[in-house]
Amino acid sequence: xxxxxxxxxxxxxxxxxxxxxxxxxxxxxxxxxxxxxxxxxxxxxxxxxxxxxxxxxxxxxxxxxxxxxxxxxxxxxxxxxxxxxxxxxxxxxxxxxxxxxxxxxxxxxxxxxxxxxxxxxxxxxxxxxxxxxxxxxxxxxxxxxxxxxxxxxxxxxxxxxxxxxxxxxxxxxxxxxxxxxxxxxxxxxxxxxxxxxxxxxxxxxxxxxxxxxxxxxxxxxxxxxxxxxxxxxxxxxxxxxxxxxxxxxxxxxxxxxxxxxxxxxxxxx
Numbered sequence: 001x002x003x004x005x006x007x008x009x010x011x012x013x014x015x016x017x018x019x020x021x022x023x024x025x026x027x028x029x030x031x032x033x034x035x036x037x038x039x040x041x042x043x044x045x046x047x048x049x050x051x052x053x054x055x056x057x058x059x060x061x062x063x064x065x066x067x068x069x070x071x072x073x074x075x076x077x078x079x080x081x082x083x084x085x086x087x088x089x090x091x092x093x094x095x096x097x098x099x100x101x102x103x104x105x106x107x108x109x110x111x112x113x114x115x116x117x118x119x120x121x122x123x124x125x126x127x128x129x130x131x132x133x134x135x136x137x138x139x140x141x142x143x144x145x146x147x148x149x150x151x152x153x154x155x156x157x158x159x160x161x162x163x164x165x166x167x168x169x170x171x172x173x174x175x176x177x178x179x180x181x182x183x184x185x186x187x188x189x190x191x192x193x194x195x196x197x198x199x200x201x202x203x204x205x206x207x208x209x210x211x212x213x214x215x216x217x218x219x220x221x222x223x224x225x226x227x228x229x230x231x232x233x234x235x236x237x238x239x240x241x242x243x244x245x246x247x248x249x250x251x252x253x254x255x256x257x258x259x260x261x262x263x264x265x266x267x268x269x
Contacts, residue, residue, distance in 0.1 A: 037067050037263060040262050041261070042063065042262075044257070045059075046258075047257065053256045053257040055093065058089055059257055059259075066259055067261050074176075076173035079118060079120045083118055086109060096112055106164025107164055114166045116165060116166070117169075120173075122173040130246075130248060130250060132244070132245070133170070136243045137158065137161050139157060140241055142154055146208060146214065149204075152204070155199050155233065158243060168191045169188060169190045172187050172189060173186055177263070184261055188257045189254065189256070190253060195230065195231070202233070212238040216236055228249070230248070
């Protein structure tokens with residue numbers, strides 16, 4: 001959303017109606033579909049403590065951007081669209097926001113001086129109670145062959161990467177329309193940076209029987225010596241050498257907002 005002047009609702013209605021006679025039939029069909037989408041039932045919910053979705057207006061505008069997106073595609077929101085909408089909506093409501101400069105390590109956007117790393121998740125078989133980030137960062141440098149202690153060096157790369165931003169939020173597509181359920185559903189979740197820093201006390205495992213070179217491995221963080229898994233780093237070997245974060249316990253994270261809505265074709269009369 002571009003930053004607009006503060007025109008009244010009545011002024012905006014007059015402006016829109018003045019455009020309509022100039023539009024082609026095809027353009028009017030698209031306009032009708034978008035306008036009709038805004039009249040359909042939706043459920044937007046935010047945590048009133050959220051500092052990111054900090055007002056109903058921000059919540060509504062972010063959700064409406066998602067609804068417009070799905071007027072044109074059945075593919076989930078991508079990371080670049082997430083960045084664009086969050087920055088523009090935040091700016092419109094008076095928060096100083098901008099996308100980070102190209103190739104800035106870690107941070108994707110800045111909002112009121114805070115550095116955010118933004119992620120998206122739209123797995124086919126997404127689990128509601130755990131979060132997976134399939135490509136968190138590249139691991140192109142550092143010693144890495146088949147010795148478990150080398151995973152500590154890769155973990156230090158990850159910890160250094162965390163220093164480049166203050167907060168981590170992920171937009172998850174947790175509901176895609178099906179014959180039994182016509183709704184799209186998204187949730188915005190913050191993964192505490194302090195949680196991920198617990199890799200300092202993680203347990204390592206090198207998968208020595210893998211055919212990959214370098215060998216893949218894990219760093220797992222548990223809730224106490226005999227506790228449940230909080231999350232795991234997966235060091236994906238082979239040619240890509242990337243880091244995944246799997247099985248993050250969502251109960252340890254913070255849900256800022258959820259958006260649920262239906263997108264239907266307009267009936268032709």
